[in-house]
Structure formats: structure tokens, C-alpha cells
Amino acid sequence: MSASLALPAPPSRRARLWRRYGLAAVGAAIVLAWVLVAILAPWLAPYPPDFVDVTNRLRPPSALHWLGTDALGRDCFSRLLFGARISLLAGISVVALGAAFGTLVGMVAAYARGLADAALMRLTDLVLCFPPIILALAIAAALGIGTTNTIIAMLVVWWPKFARLARALALVQRSQEYVEAAVVLGLKPARILGRHILPNAVGPLVVLVTLDLGNAIITFAGLSFLGLGVVPPTAEWGAMVAEGRELVEQWWVATFPGLAILTIVLGFNFLGDGVRDWLDPKARSR
């Protein structure tokens, strides 16, 4: 009798996967490409990034200089490749450290409740009160110019959103029965937080981390654009855009670093959306 069942064929697995994760795959490819560029920059770049050749300044893109040269005659293509290193390094370290610290603060606040919770959350509110870029600018200006100092300045404004999210997620997990079971089993708070609450709260945090990487890269580039990020000869996209902002006729100086920022941020956003869909069981079943 099962033979008489006429069953329509479901859409092929590959088609469904592509519809769901195609954009994420594109994002992952872009991010991966930039990571490779950052790692291989010394081998890929035709010139050293800081090689000054004043006689050759502001040349348009050509066979010798694919993306032209800047006001000091440096090869824009080489600087673009090396710039990927700084942007990725800054973005990843800000988000990683900010997420780690913020998650710790949020989870401790959620688990402890009471006074500790109130104190920690008012502190995050305080930081969130300031416009982030302005605060980071002020801190970076006070600390002095430099990649490390700018990263530190960004960290100060970066952790609160992770603290907020981690606290909300941990509060949800806290009332789950398996966390109550862990309490009844007499486990210590650190273990309950680390082994039971964190692993089950980590999904949305991972999504925020991925989506936030692009954000951090933009912010870092923005600070560099304003002259705070990197110490001058260092190749950095934001700084490169700044160098080209008054060179209207020499469009290539500012355009290509701008495009680099655009692609990597888009890449991280596509990837982040994909991670979110993948972690959200409701979106997955569709």
C-alpha cells in the first residue's frame, strides 16, 4: 500500500541550503579573503608600504602601480594590503577583549543579583550614556596616538553592550530547571556560570561578536581618519582615506581604502546574519 503513495519531491537540499546560507557564504569568503591578504601582505605587496618616492607622487592607477600612488609617492596597493593587518587586528582585539570582559560582568551581575547587579549595571549605564565615538576620542586623545592606545580607548566604550546582552541571556538561563538542578547538586557558582549558564547563552553573543567586528573596524578606521588611530607612516585604511580626502582629482587615494572598509564590513555583516540564522532554531526550520 505504500507503493500507491504518490509523493512530490521536496526541494533539493542544496537549493535550500543556498537560499538560507548563500549570503553568509559570500560574507565568509570575503572575510577569509581579507584575512589571507592580511597574513600574506609582505609577499603579495609589490612595494614596501612605507617606500617614499616623491618624484612619483599622485600617479593614477597603472600597470606599475595598480591603485596609483599617494601624495608621498607610496604605492596605494601595497599600503591597502598592509592596512588589512591593522584593521583586522584592531577590530578583532577590540571585540574579543570587549566581549570577554562584558560577558564576565554581565554574567556575574545576573547570577549575583542584588547590590552587585545594581552596581555593575549602573556602571554600564554610565558608560552607555556617552556617545561612544566621542568618549573613545577623548580617551584616545588623553592616552596619546597609537594603535594600542586607540584599542584601549575603544575597549572602554565597547564592553557595555556585551555586559547588557550577557546579563539578559544569563537571567533567562538562571531560571531554567537545569541551573536549579546544578544548585541543588551543590555545585559552586563559578562552575554553574562557566559550565551551565555560559555555554547555553553563548549563541546570541557569538552573533553579536560577528556583527560587531565590522562595526569595530569602522570605528577604528574612523578614529584613524580623525588622526588618532595609527602613528603616521603606518598604512591604515582610515588614515589613507583621510590623506585622500582633499585630493578630489586624485580620486584613487581615498576610494580604494574606502572600498576595502566597505567590503570587509559587509563581509562580517553577511557572516553575522548567517550565524544568527544558523543559531536560531525557528529560522532554521523554515
Place this chain on the structure above:
Amino acid sequence: MKPPTLEVEGLRTVFLTDAGPVRAVDGVSFTVDAGETLGIVGESGSGKSVTALSLMRLLEEPARIVGGSMRFQGRDLLAMRPDELRALRGDRMAMVFQDPMTGLNPVIRILRQLTEPMVGHGRFAPSEARRRAIGLLGRMGIASPERNVSRFPHEFSGGMRQRVMLAMGFANDPALLIADEPTTALDVTIQAQILDLLRQLNAEFGTAILLISHDLGVIGSVCRRVAVMYAGEVVEEAPTAAVLEDPRHPYAWALVNAVPRIDQPLGEDRRLVSIEGAPPDALALPPGCRFAPRCPFKVERCEREHPPLAEVAPGRLARCWVTQAGQLLPRTGGAGLGGARAVPSAGAPLLTVRGLVKHFPLPRESLFAPRRVVHAVNGIDLDLARGETLGIVGESGCGKSTLARLVTRIHAPTAGSIVFDGQEIATASAAAIRPLRRRMQMVFQDPYASLNPRMTIGETLAEPLVAHGLAQRGAEVRDRVSGLLATVGLNPAWVSRFPHEFSGGQRQRISIARALALEPELVVADEPISALDVNIQAQILNLMLDLQQRLGLTYLFIAHDLAVVRHLCDRVAVLYLGQVMESAPAEALFARPLHPYTGVLISAVPVPGRARVVLEGEPPSTLIRPTGCPFRGRCPIARPLCETPPPLAEHAPGRWAACHFPGEFAHAGLGA
């Protein structure tokens, strides 16, 4: 002759999954005549809800109807266009869903939700619809419907929302009402009210009712006929009373006997009939009878040939070779595993609770508003002897789960004392209690939420052993973990699996194994079986009885199912609004309740053919503490004297009740 209201013939619904087509409904046929009541019963995954959704043509991809016919008042449902179906749904054919919390749109007032289908189907003018909506709400038992109709759903309790859903179902005076587990999310007292209402509506309006439930008792109190479903098929169809008395399919037999009956005497052997195994994989159904792999009565033919649904007695159909050959199934389980119940020791109690109070302060609504407080537990006294099982029963919101979490010190009490084996734990710090945790464990209600989804079963069970230094890492831990799995009847080779790979019943076994890992003396079980199918319930109850005998455990058993409590417990305490109303040995309490609340609770249990005293209304808010007797607002025998709170007093040896007129209501109303 008029065609039957609903005629289903060989309905087949499949889910097209990556792994292949899952035959959720596989050749189901039944007929509902005008004004008839038919129940569909079966465990989760048996296809009963998919059948209902198929009837309403509400299935979504990847589900698809691939065969059979469905005729509603002679019209072919499968041939209808979407607009014809829309005109039918909510008009001639209405459906009430299980979850009253999500079935209503939270941002639309009750009135609009009620009048929308009436006006939309063009049956009533807006003003007329409004009058009818108010009338229907009143008919459904909602007090002052004129005022309540302009409220939003969140202002209603679960029971009231289910009444609104029923009112919506009846809005256009349908010919057929499909109710999918309409009372599963509700308390027994509210369930009794809703079931009564369904019965009356059927009698009054002549609406045919198709009631879907996992509970044969619920179906028995409304439906004249029942279809038992298993693995996508109807395996037995007969008058409900006949199935309850003398089931003719072994699966129906297992369903009937897996549930303790409140109207039957308690035997010495408390084990329930449970069938091992799980329903067949819908992707690889056995060639013969689908129940054969689990059937205790199977013969050789069952494995080979698929039995048809055939008449076994006048008006009774069963899909079973054994009963079609004329054999009858045994009356009761008669598992006869023997073993007398452990007698609780008379020494000092293991747990003593005195004057326990827990208030949860709510956040202030505004800066200057007084802080509101949930009075969850309001002065509870309990004693629990070693080896005893004390049942705690009551409606939701009576504080029974809070009590469990206070005794296990997940929450800290507001006041009162908890003495565990001579040690005061009510005020002790978390660190001070930690060594005591070994001796006092808990089993939780929801087997899907009580296991960490990111830890394997081995890790889950090893964690407490290592944390308390009961076993060093490595081989010793592995041995203990396999031993635990074997104790609860699971395969020790499954240690590296994750919780999502297990069924609800298996998860609950793991949860029990985790509680047993530390070799506790007291196990607090908070509704451990209420989320499970009846057959799995029987398995878990049998396991708990077994473990108690073997390990000498003491149970604090929290449940809302009175028949189960009567079956399992030595003593029972009835809670209402965070206070003990009555506490007594189980058998005596059920035979002759002293407190009127106990009486109405028992009376609310659906038992076919039994007169019921339906308790009106719902438990009052826990935000305001009532003066006098907490129950007097709903008590059928309340008098002026009840304005002074009655103390919990001993009226007979071991029988405590907090009532000025103990035993009066039981004599007046219930009988036996």
C-alpha cells in the same frame, strides 16, 4: 437521510522531510454524526493533532495530505478552494486550540476578537454581534461579560481565556467544534468547568464535538465514542465506556491500565501497567501490526500481517488479530511483581517544616507606589518521616513548587524553619548547605528543561560525583555513571549522547539518575510526570516505587494529578494559597475528605459517570492575602464563622484539617 457532519475516509497526511516521508496520519477513517461527540486519544506523535489540522486544512509545508477523502456535511473538503475553506473555518466548523495563552491576539480587545468572525462571515451585523458576544461570554461562565468584553487577553487567566476561545468557537453556531487538548494546560478544577461547559454546549446547541486528548478520563467525561490512535492509525473505535471497561486493542488496554483510577480500590501492589519500548519510527514502520514490537499479547501472525480495523463486537472496531480472534484482554494489569510497600519508620522525622513563609516582592509600578508582594507560601507546617512519601497537591499558584524550592533551598525562605535531619537549613548560607546537598536531591517537572543541552549524559551524571569528591576522575567515575544509568533502566553505552537524542521519558530517567548520583535520602519531585505521556508516566512511577524500595528513599512528591498522588503517596497535604488545608493518610483523605476544598478537588477529577461538584471561580490573587479562611470565597459551605481563620487542627489520629466544619461538605455532597 442527512449526510453525517463529518466523514473521514482513509485520510493520509505525510511530512516530507529530508530523511523521507513521515506518515503522520496513515489511513484514518471515522464518522461524526450531527450532534455526536467523538474523542480521539493517543500519545504524543500518534497523529491526533495532525488529523485535526488536516480536517481544518490548516497544514503547512512540509506536511501534505496525500490520500483519502474528508466530507463535511456532504461537501468534499479536499476539493475546496482556499476562499471556500476560509468561509467554512470559524463558521460551520470551528476549532479550539490547546494553548489559551497563545490562541488570542494580545493587542486586540476580547470583543473585537469575538465579533470579528461573526461579522466577517456575514452572519451578524456589528451591533448584533456585540450583543451576541456578550451573551456568549456570559454563557461560557465569564462573570460580568459587559465589562470584561472590553478587556485585553492578558487581563484574563488561562481558564478565562479558554472560555473566550470556546465562545469564539461557538460564535457562528458551528455544526462541528474540533477541540485539540482544550484542557491540558489548565488545573483540574478549571478543567472540570470547561468539560462541563463542552457537555452542556453539545446538549444545548446540538453541536458535534471532536475532542482530542491524551487523557481517556477527559474524553470519557464528554464523548460517547472514542477512537484510539497509535502510529498514525486508528487502532480501536468504540463507545468510550466500553473501552474504559474492556479495551479490545492491547494499546488501548495499556492506556487504560497505565493510569491509576481514583474510583478503584488501592491494591497492595502499586505498580502500574506499563509497556516497554517506544512508538515505531514513522520512517520505518513494521510490516505487521505497528504495536506488535511492544505488545504483551502478540501472536506470530502480528509480526507478519498488518491487521485491518474490523468489528470485534457490535459497534466496536479494533485493529488487532488477537481480539478479532475472540480473545479478551485481562481485566487489570495484574503485573503482580509483588513486594510489599516499605513501612515508614516511626523515629524522628527526616524533614520538619514549621511556619514556612515565602513572599516574592515585585518591582514597584512607579516610584511612589507601594511595593506589591506575591504571597507564595504563607505558613506551612510539615513532617516527613524516613522512607515515607508525602504528596503535595493543589491548583497552580497554591505554592507547591515554591515549597519544593524552599525545602531544597533554591530559594531562601522569608520566615520559618526547615530542619533536615536535625540541622536547621532555612537560614544557612549556600556554602554551609553544600555538604547537605548530597543527602537531599530534586527531580524537576520539565524533562526538556532540566538537563543541560550542551552536556553529554556522562558529563551530567559525573559532575555531581566529582564536585562532591565521591569518585575520582577516570575509571571510577565511569563505573559509577554506568551503574546509575543501569539503575534507572537506561543503556550504559549511551553516556556520550546529548539530551536531545532522548525521549521525554528517557530524559526524566536521566534526571532521576542525576538526583540519585549523590545517594540522597530525600528526593523532592516537583511534578515529575506531568509533562509525560500516560504510558511513560506509568514507567516513571514504577521506577520511583522500585527505587524507593531498593534504596529506602523518602519522597516529597508534588503533583496536581490526584489519582497519581493517591496511588503513590503514604500521606497527602492539600495546599491552597500557600497554606495547608488538610493533611492525612492518602487512602483516608480520598475516602473521606475533611476539608471542603479537598472534596471539590477530588470531585473535579474526570471520572465517567460520576456526579461532580464543580468548583466555581478560580483561586484569588496571591497579591492580597485574604482575611479569615483563605478558601471561604469559593467554599460551598462558607458561613460567617469562616471570617476567623480556622487553625490546622487534628480531628482524628493523623488527620489534620484547617476548617471550622470538618467533614461536613463530604457528607453533604460527595458520597463515595
